[in-house]
Amino acid sequence: xxxxSSGAVLVYFDSFAAAWAMAGHGPFVxxxxxxxxxxxxxxxxTPLRRSRMTMLSIRAELKRGAPNGRHTSSQSVANGAGAQxxxxxxx
Amino acid sequence: xxxxxxxxGSPPWFYRFSGQLIRWxxxxxxxxxxxxxxxxxxxxxxxxxxxxxxxxxxxHVPAAVVALAGYYALAFAGLASLVWKIKMADTAMRAIAPVxxxxxxxxxxxxxxxxxxxxxxxxxxxARITSMLILLFLYLGVVALxxxxxxxxxxxxxxxxxxxxxxxxxPIIYKSVDWWYSLHQPAxxxxxxxxxxxxxxxxxxxVNIAAFYAxxxxxxxLNMRAELMSTHRRSAWLRDLVGRS
Numbered sequence: 001x002x003x004x005s006s007g008a009v010l011v012y013f014d015s016f017a018a019a020w021a022m023a024g025h026g027p028f029v030x031x032x033x034x035x036x037x038x039x040x041x042x043x044x045x046t047p048l049r050r051s052r053m054t055m056l057s058i059r060a061e062l063k064r065g066a067p068n069g070r071h072t073s074s075q076s077v078a079n080g081a082g083a084q085x086x087x088x089x090x091x
Numbered sequence: 092x093x094x095x096x097x098x099x100g101s102p103p104w105f106y107r108f109s110g111q112l113i114r115w116x117x118x119x120x121x122x123x124x125x126x127x128x129x130x131x132x133x134x135x136x137x138x139x140x141x142x143x144x145x146x147x148x149x150x151h152v153p154a155a156v157v158a159l160a161g162y163y164a165l166a167f168a169g170l171a172s173l174v175w176k177i178k179m180a181d182t183a184m185r186a187i188a189p190v191x192x193x194x195x196x197x198x199x200x201x202x203x204x205x206x207x208x209x210x211x212x213x214x215x216x217x218a219r220i221t222s223m224l225i226l227l228f229l230y231l232g233v234v235a236l237x238x239x240x241x242x243x244x245x246x247x248x249x250x251x252x253x254x255x256x257x258x259x260x261x262p263i264i265y266k267s268v269d270w271w272y273s274l275h276q277p278a279x280x281x282x283x284x285x286x287x288x289x290x291x292x293x294x295x296x297x298v299n300i301a302a303f304y305a306x307x308x309x310x311x312x313l314n315m316r317a318e319l320m321s322t323h324r325r326s327a328w329l330r331d332l333v334g335r336s
Contacts, residue, residue: 011133019133022143028208032147032201033128036154039193040124040306047313054320058333 100179102319103328109312116312120305127153127299135295147205149295153303155198158226159264161191161307165233166258169251179315181247182322184254185237186314190307192230199223210274218271222264229257 013019020026098104131149138145165187171180202220203213214220233250240246268275288296323329 012136013133022146023137025143025146025208028144028204029132029146032204033132033150035200035204036150036197039197043190043193043306043310044313047310047317050317051313051320054317054324055333058320058324058330062330062334 100177102179102323102326105179106316106319106329106332109316113309113312113316116305116309120302120309123298123302123305127295127302130295131299135292138292141209144205144208147201148292149299151198151201151205152296153300154194154201155223156300157303157307158191158194158198158223159261160304161187161194162226162229162254162257162261164311165191165230165254169254172247173251173255181243181250182315182318183311184233184247184250185318186311188230188233188237188250190310190314192227192234194303194307195223195227195230199227206274215274217274218267219264219275222260222267225260226257226264229253229260232257 013022020030022029098108127149131146135146135149137143165184168180168183168187171177172184199220202223206215207213232253236250236253237246240249320329
């Protein structure tokens with residue numbers, strides 16, 4: 001990156017050290033970008049991981065030949081969960 | 092148009108369509124993010140008054156812009172959920188709220204980091220900052236409400252009402268810099284007339300705003316897919332898909 005600031009490539013800084021220091025503002029700028037990067041990476045990977053876990057557990061159930069429930073909507077699942085909970089509280 | 096909206100409400104159709112969408116949108120989002128960040132960090136010239144600290148603008152403004160746009164999406168999904176009782180709208184609300192909260196958080200934190208060298212303070216109770224903090228609490232409130240109910244329909248209803256009531260905050264955020272003239276400068280980019288920002292800074296900023304929009308869309312769709320998978324794990328269509336893949 002050095003010596004290019006006057007040349008064709010319009011990188012503003014003359015060296016990596018200068019880009020890191022940013023004339024004293026480096027800690028602020030780089031920490032802001034770093035925090036943003038971590039947050040965005042977390043946002044992307046959380047749902048991917050969750051989907052993968054669900055996929056793996058469905059695959060495992062299929063392999064075990066678990067009852068291939070022919071429920072067709074989320075309604076039945078939600079109601080099923082609710083019903084189970086009520087069963088627990090029933091005398 | 093209406094048949095497309097109708098199809099969006101169908102979980103199997105949405106799942107397949109969003110799979111195709113992600114295949115295109117994810118690389119686009121990541122590429123624009125990298126281009127925007129590198130452009131803003133290394134190629135854009137420094138501000139003549141603030142020096143290099145202003146480079147935070149390239150994430151601060153896009154995060155704030157998309158956090159606000161995300162709230163429109165949340166409120167619209169809330170409306171669709173309340174009025175038309177669309178299940179997919181509940182899923183969308185649930186997917187949008189944490190992303191909006193994260194973007195608002197990014198806007199506030201990068202603003203604080205930018206404020207220190209520029210204003211001399213990490214935090215001031217400026218009208219815009221305070222209204223953005225309220226936006227963060229609204230998003231977090233929706234996230235918490237979804238967790239608070241066992242009954243999904245009741246949770247969605249409460250969240251829809253909260254998100255619609257919260258829209259009152261949106262014009263306050265927009266107008267805060269004009270109504271209470273304080274540390275935050277008024278908007279520099281205008282749709283009509285000359286923008287008060289040089290092209291060498293405007294273009295990387297626009298690239299970053301596009302990048303954040305694309306990322307927002309990607310993460311919301313990924314969240315919706317994850318949510319659909321876990322609520323429909325007993326459904327035949329999902330089991331068929333998983334079995335075949």
